[in-house]
Amino acid sequence: MLRIEDLHVYYGGIHALKGINLTVAQSQIVALIGANGAGKSTTLNSICGIVRVESGTIEFLGKNITNVPSHHIVSMGLSQVPEGRKVFPAMTVNENLLMGAYSRRDRAGVREDLERVFALFPRLKERRNQTAGTLSGGEQQMLAIGRGLMSRPKLLLLDEPSMGLAPLLVQEIFRIIKEINGQGTTILLVEQNANMALSIADYGYVLETGKTVIQGPARDLAQNEDVRAAYLGG
Amino acid sequence: MSRVVASLLLCAVCILLALLRKYRTHVVSNPALKYSYYPALILLAALGINYLLTALGANKVYTFQQAVYGLSLGSVYALIALGYTMVYGIIRLINFAHGDIYMVGAYAGYYAVTVMHLPFVPALVIAMVASSVLGVLIERIAYKPLRNSPRITLLITAIGMSLLLENVGQKLFTSTPRTYPTIFKASYEVFGVSVDQSRIIIFAVTVLLMIGLQYFVNYTKPGMAMRALSQDRDAARLMGINVDRVISVTFAVGSALAGAAGILVGIVYPQIKPTMGIMPGLKAFVAAVIGGIGIIPGAMLGGMIIGVSENFVTAYISSSWRDAIAFGLLILILLVKPSGLLGKSVREKV
Amino acid sequence: MQRHPNQLKGSLYWIAASAVGLLILNYLVATDALDWYYAGVLSTAGIYIILTTSLNLINGITGQLSIGHAGFMAVGAYTAALLSVHYDTPFVVNILAAFATAAVAGLVIGLPTLRLKGDYLAIATLGFGEIIRVVIQNLKVTRGAFGIVGITWVDNLFYTEIVVLLSVVIIWRIVNSATGRALIAIREDETAAETMGINTTLYKVMAFAIGSAFAGVAGALYAHRMTYISPNDFTFLKSVDILVMLVLGGLGSITGAVVSAFSLTLLPEFLRFIDEWRMVIYPLLLVVVMLFRPQGLFGTKEIDFGALGAAFRWLKSRFGGAVGSAPQRTVETASPSSGMQTEVQTSSLQPAGVQPDLSGQPGSAAVAPAEPSSRPFLEVNGLSIYYGGLKAVSDFNMSLPEGALHGLIGPNGAGKTTVFNMLTGLHPPSEGEIRFRRKRIDRLPPYRISSEGVARTFQNIRLFKDLTVLDNVKTAFHMNVGYGFGASLVRPPSYGVKERRVTSEAERLLEILGLQERRMELARNLPYGEQRRLEIARALATRPRLLLLDEPAAGMNPQETASLMELIRWIRDEFALTILLIEHDMSLVMRLCERITVLDYGVTIFEGTPDEVKRNPRVIEAYLGQEAN
Secondary structure, eight states: OEEEEEEEEEETTEEEEEEEEEEEOTTOEEEEEEOTTSSHHHHHHHHTTSSOOOEEEEEETTEEOTTOOHHHHGGGTEEEEOTTOOOOTTSBHHHHHHHHTTTOOOHHHHHHHHHHHHHHOHHHHHTTTSBGGGSOHHHHHHHHHHHHHTTOOSEEEEEOTTTTOOHHHHHHHHHHHHHHHHTTOEEEEEESOHHHHHHHOSEEEEEETTEEEEEEEHHHHHHOHHHHHHHSOO | OHHHHHHHHHHHHHHHHHHHHHTHHHHTTSHHHHHHHHHHHHHHHHHHHHHHHHHHTOOHHHHHHHHHHHHHHHHHHHHHHHHHHHHHHHHOOOOTTHHHHHHHHHHHHHHHHHTSOOOHHHHHHHHHHHHHHHHHHHIIIIIGGGTTSOHHHHHHHHHHHHHHHHHHHHHHHOSSOEEOOOOOOOEEEETTEEEEHHHHHHHHHHHHHHHHHHHHHHHSHHHHHHHHHHHOHHHHHHTTOOHHHHHHHHHHHHHHHHHHHHHHHHHHSOEEOTTTTHHHHHHHHHHHHHHOTTOHHHHHHHHHHHHHHHHHHHHHTOGGGHHHHHHHHHHHHHHHOTTOTTOOOOOOOO | OOOOHHHHHHHHHHHHHHHHHHHHHHHHHHTTSSOHHHHHHHHHHHHHHHHHHHHIIIIIISOOOOOOHHHHHHHHHHHHHHIIIIIOOOHHHHHHHHHHHHHHHHHHHHHHHTTSOHHHHHHHHHHHHHHHHHHHHHOTTTTGGGOEEOOOOOOOHHHHHHHHHHHHHHHHHHHTSHHHHHHHHHHHOHHHHHHTTOOHHHHHHHHHHHHHHHHHHHHHHHHHHHSEEOGGGGSHHHHHHHHHHHHHHOTTOHHHHHHHHHHHHHHHHHOGGGGGGHHHHHHHHHHHHHHHOTTTTTTTOOOSTHHHHHHHHHHHHHTTOOOTTOHHHHOOOOOGGGOTTOOOOOGGGSOTTOOGGGTTOTTOGGGSOOOTTSOOSEEEEEEEEEETTEEEEEEEEEEEOTTOEEEEEOSTTSSHHHHHHHHTTSSOOSEEEEEETTEEOTTSOHHHHHHHTEEEOOTTOOOOTTSBHHHHHHHHGGGGSOOOHHHHHHOOHHHHHHHHHHHHHHHHHHHHTTOGGGTTSBGGGSOHHHHHHHHHHHHHHTOOSEEEEESTTTTOOHHHHHHHHHHHHHHHHHTTOEEEEEOOOHHHHHHHOSEEEEEETTEEEEEEOHHHHHHOHHHIIIIIOOOOO
């Protein structure tokens, strides 16, 4: 579904990505793990056309989307839930969700998806007229995910959904991710919480200083000595 | 006795206003209250001022006459300030050229009325369209290439564009002031205060445009995209928003409002010249800051405050102090509440 | 004590060149080769040179956008004019008085407005500039819009040029000293500057007042040259003129400002035929320059005799002469990777108050955790902070003995960096207290905390990106240069000695961190790992006793991380430091730290040794994540 080959990106004078290779197959959950500064977010941002790609190719559903402007990406069925949630703080929950459907024109479909998101996150429904800035961290994360779903993506990119959340909430979020995947959305998950990510993923990649260094089925990665030593504190 | 009552009432009004402000988020979630909030605020303030004047024993007719003059001048500032505030909200740029776009609007309106002999409304549209096109052109040519440059570069470019427009204006329109023909002659008297038809029109058009803008920004898709962009540009891009297009729309709408201000100023203060945009431009930016930059009702409020206080300074002190009041208010506001009267404070992230 | 040869030569070149220039000018005027009209144009150019260089001090060097410079020029001009008309005081007195009044005006206006940043500051200075003009227009003593006539005419080009020269030299010396480095640091990154011990408010106000004072001097010259002044000479457009000159020359470059002011004043004289279009061409030029060369003609660079001198020195060093730039080579240094036991001369780098027996014994037992009887080195009690109702960190407690190497871990967003921000005063805590060496520091501003001996690095790297590697470190010596503002103006022999010591100590730090080869490169061009090391070097230059490292290994590969680990342990011993570090690389934290505090969701969930942390079920659940079932 998504294929990245030998991706190189320079970011503020720094060679941030030095050859990323990864593939995401239909209806899988793929986890991308690695330390801060390894290039996980940069990878997602180059997929979405937010940062400029120096060399390499990104292919989505057989189409080359390398350096395609970000506003064309969403309508192709790819959406990102960014790191740190990045909800629009002065807009209401409802408006935030509608912004997620910005690239769509089918009003009925949007209304339908709005209900689907509210079914997934009942808490958002209660607060639909509240401004997003007044929500708690967990609710903001739910809103960010809901907003990402509003474009009805085929592939959802999630950047550190567990960041800054209490352990119980993290479990809740991961349960929901699994549920979204069960409904047919493919997921590429960037996480620092390696164990948690690998526990729900089908396949995983480990990033180190801008390169994909280890890959394999999530279950194997979780048992891999090197991975455990570096990221799980083993 | 009545003075004591008046003072007490004034206090009560102040407390009420303060309370209203505190609970505003709850109040405005109710649509009925949401749309009566600002009018109610203005009405309450007017009542308060009335009582205060009674208490002070001032000449009310004279004062209200000055207030009427102030509101029509304030309308011009408010319209220009709306464009400033929108542009600043989106790309964090003080678009110094905005005051000169207003000047071009005034000339476009002037030629539409005199050369083409058009009535007011089509002339208004022409002025708005001309300014709008100019605004978008300036953005495309001068600001867009600098989108990722330091802010100071952008600011200096804006100053350069402003000077360029003024001086090209001198060449194109000559520095001789032009005089708008009188379009609205009628004048009415309300409780001894004379109100010109032209002043009613300038105020009404301003209020209508502001309501239209509020609707546009809050309930239409491009408007919502503008708000999203001003809050988080990267997140907005992830939503599939075409940033360049939204910025162009912002310049188009903001400049159109400046163009409207240009023709409206012509029907009340008929003399126009190529340098007319400098001072009102600066003062309108001040108005936007006073009201809270990026906030549409704030720009309106700030514009009115400056317009009214300038007229009061002229009436009660001296016209030579007129230009100082706007900047004095600005500095006061910046020191007391840097985010402006209606603004919320933000914290820098380390 | 003798002057640094290069520095002496540099000044000599300048003095000689200026003297020759002045002599030629005077000769030309005296022999009527240059008629009075062109002499006048040259005076005007001189006035603009002062205006532009003084605005450069505020806008270019300190990075505070002021667009109301004409207001201060007006203050100076009116001071000189009134003195001249009413008291017939001599020229020199008027110049000095103009300097003083404009400085006071700058101080009064700078104090409140410099709290504002960027655009807001710009608009406030514009506002004040206008207010000054309106006030002058309305005062009786300034005769309102009529202006003042009959000011003594000073037509001696020589006097003007002397004043211009003095002004430029003074500003040059301010910029090229520790004061200048502090100002540039504020321009580059105010927050980082503050944590280097620089009182940013003080320095901003100072730069603003000095810049305003010289604008006043220019105003006085203007008044004496025109003999008639009115408020309309000092409008917003005048401020814009000065700004245009500055920007075309290159914000931050003094020579650029001089050349640009000079040529833009003279240019119209030679371009008479386009006079009619001048006012269209100027702004067009400004916009075009911004679009295609936004850094101006000179950028932040200076033209000097340095280029010549450098070539000369290079030749000399090739053919083996003892040259002034040698000191850094005479120092025997060792990088930790090449052997930790090597003796390093660090005595001058020792923080004040450290027992001397520590200095020569890297890795000695003296830095082991202090005896339990002594009070903790750093003690944090009940620290909490709220952001808009949300509790980012609550009830954080920590107690570090001297010499500890302590880790702070937790998931992203747990509040670790917030703890650092509170410890360094960047975000004052909402509740709780911090005691560092028994002194409460939780209500102190960041620069004071820095001078108490707390230094830090930043997670998102806050170097002074457009300065060289060496200048980054030299800037951080701010608190320890050993000379004052006066010395940097007068430049007694000891000044050169102290400056050279700063340079050699900075170079030694760079050597320790393996960055010696890079010292002349811009910080922004370093790879990630080296930027992080440079941040550590910069933090060490403040001579800290407590070093806070925020994710020092982020973005490093395993080899780099391994050598960093060695390095951290080594500098702890070498500089007798106490280190608290945030890190995600578990292998590094577990092997390096003696004790670890685990933060989750703003709450401390555990504190203990690495082994205890690894085994603690709460930590495993919260941070390491639940095991796959």
